[in-house]
Structure formats: structure tokens, C-alpha cells
Amino acid sequence: MMELAIDNKIFESFIDYELIEKRIRVLAIQINVDYENKTPMIIGVLNGSFIFMADLMKALEISCEVAFLKVSSYKDMQSTGEIKEEYVLNTNIENRDIILIEDIIDTGNTLDYLINKLKTKNPASIKVASLLLKPDALQKEIDEIAYVGFEIGNDFVVGYGLDYNGLGRNTKNIYRLKT
Ligand code: IMP
Ligand code: MG
Numbered sequence: 001m002m003e004l005a006i007d008n009k010i011f012e013s014f015i016d017y018e019l020i021e022k023r024i025r026v027l028a029i030q031i032n033v034d035y036e037n038k039t040p041m042i043i044g045v046l047n048g049s050f051i052f053m054a055d056l057m058k059a060l061e062i063s064c065e066v067a068f069l070k071v072s073s074y075k076d077m078q079s080t081g082e083i084k085e086e087y088v089l090n091t092n093i094e095n096r097d098i099i100l101i102e103d104i105i106d107t108g109n110t111l112d113y114l115i116n117k118l119k120t121k122n123p124a125s126i127k128v129a130s131l132l133l134k135p136d137a138l139q140k141e142i143d144e145i146a147y148v149g150f151e152i153g154n155d156f157v158v159g160y161g162l163d164y165n166g167l168g169r170n171t172k173n174i175y176r177l178k179t
Contacts, residue, residue: 004158004175006167011158011175015150020131020160020174021055027129027147028059031099034127034146039063040097041123045114046070046087047169048103051161052131052149056101064099067091073110077156077164077177083113093123100144102130103161108140115144132157132174152176 004011042064044053057066070087098118105111111128118126129147137154156177158168168175 001171001173003178004168004171006158006164009164010178011164011168012178013173014152014155014157014176015160015174017160017172020149023149024052024055025059027149028056028061030147031056031129032061035062035064035097035099038097039065040099041091041093042066042099042101043089043093043118044068044101045103045110048161048163049101049131051169052103053101056129067093069114071110071114083110089118093118093121095122095124098123098126100126100128102128104132104134104157105130105142105145105148106134106137108138108142111142111145112140115142131160132162 002013042057044050044066046068047070067089069089071083071085073083100114102111115126126144127146128144130145131149133148133151134154135151157174158164159171159174161169163169
């Protein structure tokens with residue numbers, strides 16, 4: 001599929017699944033090495049991260065646990081800056097090594113908020129793995145960002161877990177808004 005239409009918006013093919021798969025294998029190797037004798041708690045930020053998280057987890061050979069939380073800040077194609085917690089983490093993370101899994105880091109506001117919140121629960125460490133990062137949109141300095149699949153421009157993207165108004169998450173490839 002070369003193009004995708006959602007709500008009268010046209011998206012064009014951008015990152016193929018074969019490339020995503022290859023990149024995930026590299027990230028997994030790094031995580032396997034960095035957490036060799038640890039048992040990290042891998043926390044998925046719903047909804048967007050679920051497909052990336054599943055593929056990444058299957059490539060991990062370390063001992064690990066999973067948990068989820070859900071926040072939302074996006075309305076239409078622009079970040080609102082206001083973060084709503086829709087599903088709160090109910091797992092004890094004290095003294096645990098946390099790997100937070102994101103689909104995409106845009107302004108960084110969501111991540112900054114989440115990291116500060118998690119830090120109050122005294123984990124041993126926090127690192128972030130994000131499939132995508134928009135460096136030109138980033139407004140915060142976040143030292144915890146350790147594993148990034150792809151750096152992209154300020155395009156709006158969908159697919160492979162990412163949505164536009166709730167739709168488009170169920171494609172293997174990633175698409176970007178055609179301009
Ligand atoms: P931030 O707080 O601005 O970094 O926004 C992060 C959240 O906005 C991500 O977790 C996504 O859910 C959403 N988001 C940002 N950029 C895109 C995009 O290009 N496509 C789909 N969702 C996006
Ligand atoms: Mg998200």
C-alpha cells in the first residue's frame with residue numbers, strides 16, 4: 001500500500017516494516033547488553049506504543065517485567081501541552097530499573113511529565129526507548145532518552161501503532177502526511 005486515506009487526509013508510505021524490524025533488532029541488542037544482569041520493568045505508554053513494544057519485547061533476551069500507563073495530550077495534529085492521565089500505573093517501581101516505551105517524542109512534554117512523576121516513586125533508574133523522535137520539535141532536555149528507532153522531521157505520521165484521531169494504528173508500515 002503506497003497511500004493511506006484517513007478522514008480526507010492522504011498519507012504516503014514513509015518507513016517500511018522491514019526497516020523498522022531491522023532497527024528494533026539493533027535496539028534490542030543494546031538493551032540486552034545494558035540490562036544483562038538486571039530485570040527491568042518495561043512500561044508501555046498507551047496507546048501508541050503497543051505494537052513497537054510487542055516487537056521490541058520479542059527481541060529481548062533479558063529477564064524483564066511489563067506494565068502500562070496511559071496518558072493523552074494530542075488533539076488532532078497538534079500537541080495541546082495539557083496532559084491527561086487516563087490509566088495510572090499501579091505497580092510498585094521502587095528500586096526498579098525502568099524502561100519507558102514511547103511511540104514518538106514530539107515536544108517532549110508528555111515524556112518530561114511522566115519522568116518527573118515516575119521519579120517521585122524512587123525507581124533505581126529510568127531510561128526511555130522511543131520508536132520515533134522529532135528533534136526539531138523537542139522543547140525539553142531529556143537525559144533519559146537512551147534508545148531511539150528513527151529521528152524524523154516535523155511531519156505528522158501514522159501507522160504501526162500511531163494514530164490520527166484514533167485511526168490508522170493497524171498498519172505494518174509508517175506513513176506520513178502528504179503535503
Ligand atoms: P509530545 O508530548 O509533544 O512529545 O507528544 C507525544 C505524543 O503525541 C506521542 O506519544 C503521540 O501519542 C503523539 N504524537 C506526536 N507526534 C505524532 C505524530 O506525528 N503522529 C501521531 N501521534 C503523534
Ligand atoms: Mg503516545
